[in-house]
Amino acid sequence: MSRKPTTRSKPKATSAPATEQEPVLTVRHYCQGIGDCHLLTFKTPEGKPFRILIDCGIHVSIKDGQALVGDIVTDLKDNTEGGHIDILVVTHEHWDHVSGFLTANDVFSTFTVGEVWMAWTENPADAEAVELDKFKGQALAALQGAGQRLEGMQDLNPYMGRVRDGLQAVLGFQFGATGQRVRLARDAAAKLCKKAPRYFEPGGPPTTIPQLPGLNIYVLGPPRDKAALRLEDQAGAMFPLARGGPLAQALTCGLKMNGENDASLIDELSPFEHNVGSSLSAVLSGDADDSKVIDYVREHYSEPIEHAAPQENPDQSWRRIDADWMGIAADLALQIDRGVNNTSLVLAFEFNDRVFLFPGDAQIGNWLSWSDLEWTVGQKTVTTNDLLARTVYLKVAHHCSQNATPQKQGLDLMTSPYLSAFIPTNRDDAKNVHWTKMPYEGILTALAAKTKGRVIRADDEWLKGSEVKPGFEWPSGSILAVRSKPRDQARVPGGLWVELDLA
Numbered sequence: 001m002s003r004k005p006t007t008r009s010k011p012k013a014t015s016a017p018a019t020e021q022e023p024v025l026t027v028r029h030y031c032q033g034i035g036d037c038h039l040l041t042f043k044t045p046e047g048k049p050f051r052i053l054i055d056c057g058i059h060v061s062i063k064d065g066q067a068l069v070g071d072i073v074t075d076l077k078d079n080t081e082g083g084h085i086d087i088l089v090v091t092h093e094h095w096d097h098v099s100g101f102l103t104a105n106d107v108f109s110t111f112t113v114g115e116v117w118m119a120w121t122e123n124p125a126d127a128e129a130v131e132l133d134k135f136k137g138q139a140l141a142a143l144q145g146a147g148q149r150l151e152g153m154q155d156l157n158p159y160m161g162r163v164r165d166g167l168q169a170v171l172g173f174q175f176g177a178t179g180q181r182v183r184l185a186r187d188a189a190a191k192l193c194k195k196a197p198r199y200f201e202p203g204g205p206p207t208t209i210p211q212l213p214g215l216n217i218y219v220l221g222p223p224r225d226k227a228a229l230r231l232e233d234q235a236g237a238m239f240p241l242a243r244g245g246p247l248a249q250a251l252t253c254g255l256k257m258n259g260e261n262d263a264s265l266i267d268e269l270s271p272f273e274h275n276v277g278s279s280l281s282a283v284l285s286g287d288a289d290d291s292k293v294i295d296y297v298r299e300h301y302s303e304p305i306e307h308a309a310p311q312e313n314p315d316q317s318w319r320r321i322d323a324d325w326m327g328i329a330a331d332l333a334l335q336i337d338r339g340v341n342n343t344s345l346v347l348a349f350e351f352n353d354r355v356f357l358f359p360g361d362a363q364i365g366n367w368l369s370w371s372d373l374e375w376t377v378g379q380k381t382v383t384t385n386d387l388l389a390r391t392v393y394l395k396v397a398h399h400c401s402q403n404a405t406p407q408k409q410g411l412d413l414m415t416s417p418y419l420s421a422f423i424p425t426n427r428d429d430a431k432n433v434h435w436t437k438m439p440y441e442g443i444l445t446a447l448a449a450k451t452k453g454r455v456i457r458a459d460d461e462w463l464k465g466s467e468v469k470p471g472f473e474w475p476s477g478s479i480l481a482v483r484s485k486p487r488d489q490a491r492v493p494g495g496l497w498v499e500l501d502l503a
């Protein structure tokens, strides 16, 4: 990889897409909400379609999600001459990007796939990827343990109740509705092609495709830098990965120590002898020997006060701290979630000086690492700033969450007047899993201004097939034409897909 020069080359002005022309690219975005599935169709000089499918998944929390993905895969098959995909890109290992390869495998297994592309982080022959994987595996095991334990607890205080709900939402990226690991789904995607996957990392010349002369594909992420992946606990903790990191270790240890049937671990820091006192679970279930203790605990820590004074909170659960040690699960879950998002394979497709950017779920760490990149193409040097300045189409990263589209080193650098964008998000589904800031208003506002309103969201009202009109007309900016198809209305109403001709 070549490093950044001391002086940056100035971003070039974007050449104006002429409205009369043929589209460079047709993109069909499926509209499952929290989840990605994008079919990119380029044309070869002979006029043959060349298809790139990016991801196929849905978040586990979405009602009838599996059936919806089934409809999507059927549509994909119908729209690709019986299921021919030239390149399948799997951006990262999260359920909402790969579930379809497992749950709709009966249809996907009838597809022909020319190549599978993944990030270096998925390569089992890559020592750093293996190390990351160990970290992830141990952390997930600890989180699952904490999740199960919290599930079985009653009268959690409000804070821990939120931790439990948040944990479920985050673990939904890792596990399917019936507990399947996301790894099975990723591997099902890899098996759709007889050839081994191609693994990509930033650096080197842009990738070209013989059938598509003029197209350059730049790999911007994921970075090799662990700090950029945000998978380290602290900058000072140099090699925590193989052990699962301090947070995962603490959680694992706490789970063992608090295990119902494991008396072998003793809390050395306890201020009392371990044979003194009553076990809380025995007290709460009424099995403890001392009935006075049972009554006291019930009155003050578990049961609602029947005749609470006006200023008194009848719910006494806030006094309980017995589950609070699992609060670190919230931090660990966030760390893992961001870390995996940051392993997203980020691709910028460049044709005729215009760039179509597909950043997967890259979060800030991944984005910030791009600024060091540059590529030599013929006599030219191409920088990330240059690519962003020429970006005319953006698949918004990570469902438009707050920390997945930086302002200064992201949107502010996208200066093309032709910019348009798509957001794979459904606000109601996000609310159901307590992501009240997804999509993030600040990014929506900035995007609306930058694109002059040319933003399509998976939950847009007009995609349901109603009379409502989109908020923009076409041809405009990079959009030559828009088509859409609503879902089967017997299920949850919404769009099945929206398709754009782009130039």
Ligand SMILES: [Zn+2]
Residues within 6 Å of the ligand: 034, 035, 036, 094, 096, 097, 361, 398, 399
């Ligand atoms: Zn996602």
